[in-house]
Amino acid sequence: MSNKLGVYICKGCGIGESLDCDQLVKVAAEKRAPAVIHDCLCGAEGVEVIKKGIAEGINFISIVGCSKRVNFDIFQFEGCMIDRVAMRENVVWTISRENYPAKTENDDEYFIDHVQLAADDYIRMSLARLEKVKIPEPFKLESISKKILVIGGGMTGMSSALDAAKAGYEVTIVEKNSTLGGYASKMRKQIPVGEPYETLIPTMVAETIKDVQSMKNITVKTNTVVARLAGQPGEFTVTLKNPSEKIEFDVPFPLPDDMKVDANGKEYDAEKLFEIYKEYNKGKKDVLTLDPNGELFGAVILAAGWRPDVLTADGFAHLGVGDADVITNAQFEEIAAKGKIVRPSDGKEAKNVVFIQSPGAGDDRDFNYAGSVTSMVALKQAKYVREDYEDGKAYVIYQHMRTPGLTEGFYKNMQQDTGVFMTKGDVTSVEKKGSQLLVSAKDTLLGENIGIKADLVVLAAGMVPATVDDPVVNMAYRQGPGFRDNDIYDGYADSNFICFPYETQRTGIYAAGCVRRSMTIEESMEDAAGAALKAIQCIDSVNRGVSVHPRSGDMTFPDFFFQRCTQCKRCTQECPFGALDDDEKGTPKPNPTRCRRCGTCMGACPERIIGFADYNIDSIGSMVKSVWVPSEDDYYGAPMRILCLYCENDAMPALEMAAMKKAQINPQVRFIPVRCLGSVNTIWIKDALAQGMDGVFLLGCKHGDDYQCHFVKGSELADVRMAKIGDALGSLALELERVGQFEVAIDDYDKVPGIINAFVDQVVALGPNPFKGF
Amino acid sequence: MTIDKAAPASASVLVVGGGISGLTTTLETAEAGYEVLLVEKNPYLGGRVMQLNQYFPKLCPPTCGLEINFRRIRENKKIKVLTMTEVEKVEGSKGNYAVTLKISPRYVNENCTCCGACSDVCETEIENEFNFGMNRSKAAYLPAEMAYPPKFVISPEISSDDKKRVQDACKYNAIDFSMESKTITVNVAAVVWATGWKPYDATKIDNLGYGRHQNIITNMMLERMASLNGPTQGKIQRPSDGKAPKTIAFVQCAGSRDENHLPYCSYICCMASLKHATYVREQYPDAEMTIYYIDLRAPGQKYEKFYKKLKDDPKVFFVKGKVAEVAEVEDGNITVTAENAVSGEKVRQTVDLVVLATGMEPSAASDKPNADLTFTEDGFIVNDFKKGGMFAAGCANKPADVVSSNQNATGMALKAIQTVVGR
């Protein structure tokens, strides 16, 4: 089907008053695009006018009026490509006629009508784009597996398997140990989960295991781990093995940094690196070799849980660590599960037990990896002491009792128990006194230093996520077998987004339970349901050939023109989602269902061979080139032209909110929204400067550990690329100050105009681009 | 999506409440391929987080996530949204509910282009609830810059003169005073209640002086003040005289963890006050702040780190102790009295501004859904998974931060889907 262009110009919202719409029709005619003017396009009548055009064969439609952020559904037409020109936001509101009056009879031919010039340009840009894009067709896998793999058979894993199975999906649980249950099967009892929070409840583990076994569509494989997970959502090829085995399909690991350099610290060349890499992973098949006997899965739930932290005398000598009767909460739970609470040293009854919640020594933080769970566990374990011995006494010394939300009820009830003493306190020492231990603490609620004689001391050690020790998922991805950047979250397999707790850098693999954050069983089970939903949703999206979050529903995917690939590997390395693997030569292998459609690969590629149906090097490049750059031949004191490429997720809404408040933007700027700054290819910047534009700047999200970029790395990578562009500018004898990048958050709408206008002033001060007019 | 147009007769899942939890349940359900009807009683989506300036611990703007969610809603044909709509009753059983909805008039129809001409000419002013009454707004208004759907609203309080004025000003025939409230019935397989919370009424906490002294404000009021689109354009200042506060006291557990008010812990107010200290610090490098607390509930690696940042600030002080009394002294200053639980000393401190860390009360405590649900004594909706069919997500279920609300809301999407599948 050929692209048949049509332009519909709305005169509403002040557009008709500000602009000469007939002139816009003329501009459209330059591209042989018929244009229609209407008073209010978004009204029923206006929509009919567009539909009439569609009936006559128009299918690539430029709608000139308001931003695509408003009236989206009104301007959706089946089978058509729509381009929305935000004339209202980018021109009429931000370049007001009050500041830039229209041409009058007294003005000569050199009068510069900034408002109209901007409007004309946006029409050209829209048509240039429409000529270069295609209607996307979904990417479909030849066959898809709808099975879900759950790694870890603790309460989280079992719960998520049950939840997915109840929604009709087939599930396999792989569990490293010989039995299901995880830590919950090692407990005596469980913290209460609902009002009245008075008594401990039996653990839910036996019942849950029974449920799992009764479900026909759940398969359980114990003594099993994932050796490698290859492929992509919808067709993950998984090799399972016994934990003790070493097999050829064990996943290869990327080279550690220190092995990449020679004795002098110089990085080896690509060939040498590959040789060392092969040696390092000797006996293992390359990531691209699919296991012919592998099992196919559609999506994965990571529920590998946690292990008790090990406290050593190194950091905690003052707490008596090393003494047999100073133990962790996990060790205490083990004793409690076996029978009455006794001392490890001599097997004698432990009737006086001190629970220490915080290492103290002047700091009021809890032990590493502790949290509200460890506060509640102390209360539970205090209750064990009381259950076992009528004259038993439990002492809980905390800095902050962390029983947030409704679990406060449990704390409150425990305070009623006369055999449980709780106080804030800074533990200064734990010392052996005869057969007992003396726990000393200061700054307590008793107003003085206290000393408690104890049979047993229990430290509230934290819960270390499994991903600290081991990648667990063992992805056969070129970027490595584990989740990336977990160090930001101290090793938890967590998301960086508050709003999107399941979104990590690996598509189709969703973490839940204590591998993500320390949680109670109740919280873990809830989390398990969420992860199961995400897994199902991913499979469904793959089945429909559309992207998952954040571009959910997007049908485009990156297309590679491999003939021109120089195997530079940049796309493989920079993809924030590890969607690309390269082969021995370095040619990227796309895995479209791992891809989130951010376009970072497109921005990275120096050969410019990556693009999407509706968003590619040429479509944006042509928009840039379609901007008319006036020179001194056209005007005395020709206006400058400055290009702004801005993130459509945050910077664009920020600017539109500024526009709504009628903030004024320098009329010499032309804006082009991009999916993410990561998708900005420097060729666009070079093109802009080469055609005489005077400056270029990018607006994108905050980066760093608390990044706000929805595609994780986009703005950070753009920053790196912009730094490198300096050399290119130098060779063109252009000043560095002609390019810039600024961080803006979506609520920076008060600051954005100032940032933009200051950059324009900076460029104006440099004077026009010397290439202008050539 | 379709907004406020012909309401559907049926959907697979009904989500009640369009706060961050309801949005999440709606989107996650629809993106897994199911039809969802979302009803929200406000004229806009987003709920309470629309009123927040930043999220702890990342200090990022809530609108960033909301924008993505609004786009997802916009582009998803499986989602229908009704604003200004409440549930009157739910009849039937799991897999087959008949739900009666009441839709109040917005007086603005889908023709609205969001140009703002009506607001420009409107003279009637109404109390601005969004800003907790700290300023007034026009009776023809957009609830917030980022309001979604981006359509104006007209309050029934508008004067008759203004009715004519706004109608004349609107060029797009978008204002329609003949709109009336109407009642419709929809059939759904499952219902997710995401009706959220409201700030506990601080006037009930008699000893903390809210409502009697101007310079005692609540944490939610501080959120609005710190927000660029708030009553003071983002400036934190004293209500009485607009002065920049040099000393601030934060009173934790204002109403929470108190048998006479809310027996539970509200989960977020400790973290919120720590966050508020960062707001203040950004505007006033020298301000002194004291946080009076029982326990600082900043559990886990992420929250401990955030707390540490504040502990490192030499002008933020922490006192373990419950504030017992407040009194206004000269110039609108407030003296707070507390007992330092560690030293046993009575602390008396005079400050420029007092911020009460008021907790959350579930919406259902005062506005109980007319449906076959189980509630806790305090009005939280209990999830009975064995019974199924109807579920509670987010703060309708328990006090929680946004991360936990969204986790829970995603999980409830699946529970709802299971009901649809099992129908």
Ligand SMILES: Cc1cc2nc3c(=O)[nH]c(=O)nc-3n(C[C@H](O)[C@H](O)[C@H](O)COP(=O)(O)OP(=O)(O)OC[C@H]3O[C@@H](n4cnc5c(N)ncnc54)[C@H](O)[C@@H]3O)c2cc1C
């Ligand atoms: C002392 C103590 C007492 C507690 N008491 C309570 C309580 O009373 N109530 C409560 O609600 N919470 C309690 N908790 C917290 C509770 O233990 C967790 O909420 C729960 O264990 C979380 O379950 P999970 O499935 O996420 O992790 P886990 O229980 O750790 O289960 C993870 C499973 O994954 C398996 N696994 C790990 N790696 C792999 C791999 N590579 N491949 C395959 N399988 C793998 C493990 O073998 C394990 O079976 C307590 C915690 C502590 C420290």
Ligand SMILES: Cc1cc2nc3c(=O)[nH]c(=O)nc-3n(C[C@H](O)[C@H](O)[C@H](O)COP(=O)(O)OP(=O)(O)OC[C@H]3O[C@@H](n4cnc5c(N)ncnc54)[C@H](O)[C@@H]3O)c2cc1C
């Ligand atoms: C001072 C303060 C600061 C906070 N700061 C943070 C923070 O920094 N980070 C963080 O993670 N959390 C924070 N929180 C917590 C956060 O506000 C909540 O987690 C969040 O609002 C929960 O969202 P929700 O959707 O469950 O409820 P809500 O936001 O209350 O949404 C419920 C929605 O349902 C609607 N509704 C109610 N009843 C009905 C009905 N009958 N019919 C139809 N619709 C109905 C309401 O209008 C509302 O839109 C803070 C809380 C406070 C008090």
Ligand code: SF4
């Ligand atoms: S579009 Fe983004 S996620 Fe997809 S392959 Fe390219 S860089 Fe990776």
Ligand code: SF4
């Ligand atoms: S979060 Fe803090 S202030 Fe809020 S109720 Fe709980 S302990 Fe009190």
